[in-house]
Amino acid sequence: MAYTETTTTGYFQRLGSSFSGMGLGIVLFIVGSGLLWWNEGNFVATRNALNEAQGLSMELASVDQVDPAADGKLVHAVGNAVTQDLLIDSIFGVSVQGMQLKRKVEFYQWTERSSTQKRQKLGGGEETVTTYTYEQAWQAEPVNSQNFKDPQARTAHVNTTALTVQNETFKATNVTFGAYRLPDFLISSISGAQPLNVQLTQEQKNGLNQQIRNQHAAAARQQGGGMWSAAQGGYGYGATDMVHEQGNVVYVGAAPNAPQIGDVRVTFTYVQPAKQISVLAQVNGNTFQPFKSKNGKTVSGLSMGVKSMDEMYEAKHTSNSMLSWVLRFAGAGLVIAGLKVLFAPLSVLASVVPILGRIVGAGAGLVSSLLGGAWSLLVLSLAWLRFRPMIGGIMLAIALVLVSLLMLRGKGKGAVPPPAPPAQPAA
Template sequence: MAYQETKTTGYRTRLSNSIRGIGTGFLMLLGGTVLLWWNEGRAVKTTQMLEEAQGVAVHVDDVSNADPSLNGKLIHAIAFTQTKDSLCDATFGIGSVAIKLDRSVQYYQWVEHSKTETKDKIGGSKEEVTTYYYEKEWNGSPVNSQEFSDPDYQNRNFVVMNIEDQSYMAENVTFGAYKLPKDLIRSISGTAPMNLSFSQEQLSDWNRDVKKVFESMAAPTVNNTAAVTDETPAAAKGDSAKVEAVATAETEQIAKQKFDYVHVNGNVLYFGKNPNNPQIGDMSVTFTKVMPGEASVIAVVNGDKLQSYVAKNGKTLSVLTSGAVSMENMFENQHKSNSFMTWILRFIGLFLVVTGFKGIFGILVDLLKVLPFMADIVGLGVGLICKVLGLAWSLLIIAMAWLFYRPVIAGVLLAAIVALIVFLVKKGKDNKKAEVSNV
C-alpha cells in the first residue's frame, strides 16, 4: 500500500505566500527579460563571428609538419590526434595510453517517488495529499533512505563502497605537428570499452571485503541497514600493501577460488552476487576510454600550437569534430548550433516571463479561494492572460533587441508588419462597407 501524507494550508497563509510570490514573480519577469535581450545579442554576435571566421579560414591539406607561413592564420585541417600520456585510475589500479579515461558508477538502490494532488476547500484552505511509492533502480549516487517518508522503507539502502564518477584527460595531445589546447582535447569523442585485467589476489581482496558488507547487512543483529561503509576496501584504493598477509598456500588457493561477490565482464566491474539479478547494495563500475583517431579542426596556428580565433567583436572560435568533416560542413554545423541554442534560450526566457506574470497576478486567484469554483473560473482567465501577456512581452523584447542589434533587418520586418496591419484594417473596412451596401 502506498504511503500518503496530508498537509493543510490555511487561507491567511496562502495569501501571505501569494504576496511573497509577487516579488518572486517580478524577479522571474526581470530574469526572463534580461535573458531574452542577452540571447538576441549573443546570437547576432556569434553569427557575425562565424561569418568573419569563414571569410578568412583556409584549408590546409597537410599538417604533419609545422609551417611558419601559417602562423597567425585560421586554418581547417584533417589529421590524426596522438598522445603518449598514460592515464591511470589509481582507485582500481588500471590505466592506459589514451586521450580520456572515464569511470562511471551505478548503485542499485531503493528510490523514492512522489505525486501530490491539491484540493481547494471552501473557506480558502488548501489540502495537499502526497503519495509516496518506492522502486528499485540503478542510480548514479547512493540514495539516503533515512530521509524516506515511509518508515517501512527507511534504512533499507546501503552500498559496499562510496565511489564517484571520475574522468581523466591527457594533457599532451597533438594534431599532426601541432599541440591541442585543453578545450579542443575535451571535444574529442568516440568512446571505446576498456578491457579490464585484475590479479587473482586483487579480486580476492575485493570479494572478501564486499562479502563482509553484504553479510553484515543481512545479519539480523544489525539495526541500521542503511549504513554506508566508511572505508573503501584496501584493494579498491589501489594500495599495493595488503591488509592481511597472504600465505603461499592461500595464494595457490585463490587461483582456484570462485568469487561470489565480484564479477568482471568486459569493461564492467560488478560488485554483487548476480549481475543478472541485481539486489540492493549492488554496484556497477564501467570503464571507457577515448583513443587517438582522425579529427577535423578549425583553429588559429600559433607556432607549434593551436588556439582560438578571436573575432573583432570579441567572440572566439575553435572547433574539433571527430572524423573527416569539410570546412563548409563544420561552419554550417556551427550556424545550426547557434540557431538551436537561440531558440532554446528564447523558450526558456518565455517560460520565465509567463511564470513571472503568474506569480504577480496569482494573488487575484488566491483571494477568491474561499469559493473554489469561482477561483477556478478566474484562474483559467488569469492563466490565459498571463500566457498572452508573456508572449507579447517576450516578442516585444525580442523585437527591441533586433532593433538594437539588427536595425536593418528589424526595419524591413517592422515595415512588412505595418503594411500587413494596414492591409488587414483596410480589407476589414471594405468588407463592412460591402455588408452595409448589401443591406
C-alpha cells in the same frame, strides 16, 4: 506499501503566500526579458565572429611538419590525433592507452517516488495529498534513506553501498596532431567512446574485496553491530568474493544477476589512442589556440573524421541558430511564468468558491500566456531594431500593419448600420 501525507493550507495563508511570491514573479519577468534581449545580441555577435573567422581562415595542407608561415593564422587542418599516454584508474586497477578513460558508477538503492494532488475546499482553503512509494532501482548517486518521508521506510528500506566511488574521466595530456601538439580544449572535444573490456588480476580483486570489508566493518561499528543483516539490505563484511567482471562492467555485489541493495555497477569506456579529426583553430607555434574576433568572441572547433572548412563553419552557424531559438523559448517561458506568479493572487481571492477560483485561474493563465507572448515579441522586435535594424524595422512595420487592420476590422464590426428605409406599399 504507499505512505500518504496530507496537509491543509488556510485561505489567508494561501493569500499571503501568493502576495509574497509576487517578488519572484517580478524577478522571473525581468530575467526572461533580459535573456531575450541578450540572446539576440549574442546571436548576432557570434554570427559576425564566425563570418570574420571564415573570411580569414586558410587551409593547412599538411600537419606532418610545423609550418612557420602559418604561425598566428586561423587554419583548417585534417589529420590523425595520436597519443601514447597510459590512462590508469588506480581504484580498480584498470588501464588503457587512449584519449579518454571513463568510469561510470551506479548504485542499487531504495528510491522514493512521490505524486501530489491538490484539492480546493469551500472557503478558500486547499488540501494537498502527497503519496510516497518506494522501489529498488539503479541510481547515479547513493540515496540517503534517512531522508525518506515514511518513518517506517527509514528502517525497513535502509540503503547501503558496497563501495564508495564516483564517476571520473581520465584524459590524455600528450596528444600529437602530426608535428603539432593538441591543447586541452581540443583534446576534450575528441569523442567516440567505446566499451573497454576489463580484466582484473586476482590481486586487484583481493584488494577491492579488502576495501569492501573495511568499509563495511566501519559502517557496522558505526551502527553498533557486528555486520549488516539481510533485513537491512546489506552484506556481512566478511564476504570474500564481491568483485565480478562482465565485459566492460565491474560488478560489486554477491550476485550480478540478482542485484541487492548496496550493489555497485561500474562501467568502463575509452576513446582510442588514434583518431582522424578536423581542426579549426589559430596556430600558435607548434600548438593551437582559439581565434579571437574583433568583437571579443572566440572561434575554434574540432570535428571527428574528415570535415571541410565550409562544413565546419556551417555546423557552427547551425549550432548558433539552434541555441538562439532554445534561449528565445526559454526567455519567453520565464516571462510567462513570471506573469502567472504575479496574477496568482487573483485566483486565490476567487477560490472562496472552488469552481470560481479554477475559472479565474484558467483565465489568468490564458492572459499571462497572451500578454507574455506579446511582451516577448516586443522585446525581440526592439532587440532586432538594435542589433539587426533592417530586419527589425520590417518586422515592426508588419506588426503595425496587422494591428491597424485588426483595429479597423473591429471598428467595422462595431459600427451600427443605418436603419433600412420603410417598405413602399405596393401600387
